[in-house]
Amino acid sequence: MADPTDRPGLRAALAESPPLWWSILYFFSLLTGYYVLRPVRDAMGASSDAVAVFPRAWVAWVEARGQDIGDFTLQVLFTGTFLVMLVLQPLYGALVARFPRRVFLPAVYAIFIACLFAFFLAFHYQVAGRGIVFFIWTAVFNLFAVTVFWSFMADVFDNAHAKGIYGYIGAGGTVGALVGPTITRVFAERVGVANLMLVSIGFLCVCLFCIFKLRPWALKREHERGEASGERAMGGSVWAGLRLVARVPLMRAMAMLMFFGVGVGTLLYNEQAKIVRNAFGADAAGATTYFANIDLAINLFAITLQLFVTRWLLRRFGVGPALLIPGFAVLLGFCMLAASPFPMLVAAVQVATRGGEFGLGKPGRETIYTRVEREWRYKAKAAIDTFVYRTGDVTFVWLHKALALFGSQVVFLAGVFIAGMFTLGAWRVVRLQGTLPGASKPGDTRP
Template identity: 25%
Template structure:
């Protein structure tokens, strides 16, 4: 049976075990987060829309705290323990939010705190998971297997979004938090299986200087290109996210309706992503290279922003490009970006990736949210054309990053 499945997926039998465990690992992480995400996005609409840029600023500040805490921890515990500690910490956080919402319900400040926390959770936990995989796979196996491994993320997101959409009114949004916590606990267990037998699980990176990640970035053109890629990615995503908040708040009145809409969009996105990741991402990576994975989405989004500018605020046209953006991110951008990390040294991975995926990512959110707010005060179309310009710059940066990758 294993040989048959391996043949269908074009995966060597000796890679099958680590493939399945890694697939299940990403599945549990993303299923956990996809239960939290619709609730976070719905709570983002509590209060005025101009509050969102302040939430992004708070998220950036707490992301800095989280990333430096993570750097400090990674310099003092074994690598295998580091992953488990991070996951257990955020599991405890989910239980605390469950207790809060059960006792106090939806309050303005409760919604704001949850939004900030969920945004930090999103990047920090997922970044930690991808860091583990980047450490476990080499350059060649990542090209062959990352497409299928990342399909675990899409399938987890599909199940989580579908579960939330169908059962949010039956179970209550608060009780869904318990399901999310249990899935994250499963991720912690699977991380130990991925590292089982790996020499790196007992290593501690540079314990004398846990904060040297920034200096490593500044000394490397390749790492600076990755940093610029992340900033431009977040800028495009934030411009679309703020437009999403405007359109959804106009189209749907209640929190339950918004949660259901966000969950349904997630379901469509992840279903399409899953199919592309299983059957196309690996083949595209091998035949067309990382350049195609990184460049195609920015180019499509650049034209998408222009179309949205002329059709604003039609909800369904916006949804089409939002789906294209997110499918492209899961099926092409994320696998391509994680491949870019595979070729780094162990020290570069563990000293920079958490900074990239949390503090830098949220700095991009914060900066682009203020830029979008400034442009939207002039006019929504001005902001959307600004998003198009950023996407063209993003495409050029992606092309340069792929060239450096090929030299590694």
């Protein structure tokens, strides 16, 4: 595989690196399929129709005690997601440890496709309580499907190639993240929410085809580098991922970065959900369209970074600025919100925060995994991207519930501290990744 850093531009990179075509199509299809579903999930989280979100028995039990379960919708949803992730983490560890890559990669997506067929029926027949199951499942789908994708990319590409093309792969995903909510925005009220599940299934089938096409390139890279083949099961404990996070300083720093990154995102998400609940009430279609518009703005910003900034920044300066710039941007955004917590400013900081994460932070972190052992990128990475992520979710969603009693300004004052810890985590990752093999000095673009 030729070095795509030798010649500038997306066209040159595609010409020099055939697997880049399939990687971009893979990530495009994956995020299109997810973002078709995300506005539906967000509308469920912001819905004031308790029966659509929770089983009737739950609603009746809470009402009998003089409470409204709708006052704790996001807290219940995020706690349920954390508990499910706690159960699934060792199951994923067992799948990775006992089966070769050619088995567990397709298996992950096949399971998600089967679940979407079940949700098609649940939404078609308006099954009570469908919201909580769909919200939790979508969160699980997003984390596991995306972390498996990037782990596979680290099998296909080495560090030098990652710096040159991960921005482009991310841009392919961002295009999918633009197409997905556009599909939902146009068709949600015309064809109904249930049929959106079938659209997502179609895109996941394309992902399976791309996995098949990329497999020979992963084998080739492993052979050239003298690495253990991913066609053999890794073995080891099902809890190996969490043990690596606890034992390895770099993985601990990555976990810290993830935990507090989730914290700033969760505070913003909850404030946004409160605004939507007040504005749309039980109008699920209207809320779905609103969230689709926010996602469009986020992804337009992200793709601008990915196409025109990320590649240059990674090659010229390494991962440092890609991780630190989003940290300082979030810190500034929360300082502004603490001073003036206006709804439009909340939306603007949400766009800047998530756009910076997708455009800079995510590609920067993922290049680091090309330089670590395979067990680290499949097990430790999965533990950070799923378990640590959802631990942050459940921690900060309840913290927000307590802070919200004192108003938005207090929420964002606490957010300034959390944003500071996020920036500190980014600095620790930048410092520790420099000790890995293949670390380059700023401006060194050689493979």
